[in-house]
Amino acid sequence: MKIGIIGNGKMGIGLQDAALEKKLEITLPDTPLRVEEQLSFSDQPDILIDFSHPDNLDKLLSYSLSNQLPLVIGTTGYTKEQLQAIKDHAQHVPVLYSANFSLGIMVMNQLVGQAAALLHDWQIELIEKHHSQKKDAPSGTAEQLLQTIQHVRDLQPVHNWQGKKREEAQIGVHSIRAGSFPGEHEVLFAGPDEVFTIKHEAFSSRIFALGALQAASWLKDRSPGYYKLEDLLINEGV
Numbered sequence: 001m002k003i004g005i006i007g008n009g010k011m012g013i014g015l016q017d018a019a020l021e022k023k024l025e026i027t028l029p030d031t032p033l034r035v036e037e038q039l040s041f042s043d044q045p046d047i048l049i050d051f052s053h054p055d056n057l058d059k060l061l062s063y064s065l066s067n068q069l070p071l072v073i074g075t076t077g078y079t080k081e082q083l084q085a086i087k088d089h090a091q092h093v094p095v096l097y098s099a100n101f102s103l104g105i106m107v108m109n110q111l112v113g114q115a116a117a118l119l120h121d122w123q124i125e126l127i128e129k130h131h132s133q134k135k136d137a138p139s140g141t142a143e144q145l146l147q148t149i150q151h152v153r154d155l156q157p158v159h160n161w162q163g164k165k166r167e168e169a170q171i172g173v174h175s176i177r178a179g180s181f182p183g184e185h186e187v188l189f190a191g192p193d194e195v196f197t198i199k200h201e202a203f204s205s206r207i208f209a210l211g212a213l214q215a216a217s218w219l220k221d222r223s224p225g226y227y228k229l230e231d232l233l234i235n236e237g238v
């Protein structure tokens with residue numbers, strides 16, 4: 001399996017290193033992403049992994065469709081329309097999208113959903129910390145945790161409280177951008193006179209790269225469809 005890696009930033013480089021470590025073959029686009037309208041590889045990949053920027057989505061989907069290549073996407077910051085375009089694309093090729101490729105976050109997401117449902121009248125705050133170069137806020141993972149909470153509780157997000165007092169049916173979402181945090185997510189549940197938190201800390205971005213490579217190995221044999229990390233973990237029994 002030859003993996004085409006889209007993205008040459010922190011994650012793209014990390015992915016190249018992790019692939020080397022796992023003795024997996026990789027290939028890179030011929031030209032820098034910002035320059036060309038279309039993706040091209042002189043060494044044709046069997047599958048694509050994208051950790052780049054939402055601006056690359058059109059060329060990514062177009063290359064995947066015309067070459068019938070499965071697609072693993074880890075980029076965050078997509079609009080709702082772009083996320084829908086990714087789902088539509090999955091009618092033609094297998095697609096696995098995850099805003100976070102860590103096993104810990106997947107379990108955290110499930111625990112947060114359970115806690116939000118059980119503690120149905122507790123107040124909830126969502127706090128995420130990332131390095132200062134991160135382009136989107138809140139993080140894709142925070143958005144994912146928020147969706148999980150909103151699935152069981154009708155709460156409207158307010159970012160950093162915007163200088164206002166908390167109202168009923170709201171959830172505070174806080175983004176810290178400083179230093180070199182690879183990614184920290186915390187969900188705080190506050191009841192009358194008690195509080196508890198569910199927290200995940202990534203110590204390096206290597207976990208995301210290894211998770212994406214594992215996803216690629218699994219996805220290459222799937223039928224067209226839209227897959228989540230949970231599908232891989234359930235099927236592989238991880």
Ligand SMILES: NC(=O)c1ccc[n+]([C@@H]2O[C@H](COP(=O)([O-])OP(=O)(O)OC[C@H]3O[C@@H](n4cnc5c(N)ncnc54)[C@H](OP(=O)(O)O)[C@@H]3O)[C@@H](O)[C@H]2O)c1
Nearest residue numbers: 007008009010011051052053055074075076099100101208
């Ligand atoms: N799913 C996960 O587990 C996970 C984990 C970590 C990060 N991420 C996400 O993965 C993505 C990449 O993260 P990173 O840390 O590698 O970021 P990064 O170091 O900033 O690299 C971004 C990459 O995207 C390219 N790029 C940036 N702006 C662009 C534009 N306007 N048009 C075309 N290409 C552009 C950059 O090209 P240049 O080199 O030309 O700037 C670079 O190759 C982000 O969306 C991040 O949130 C996901």
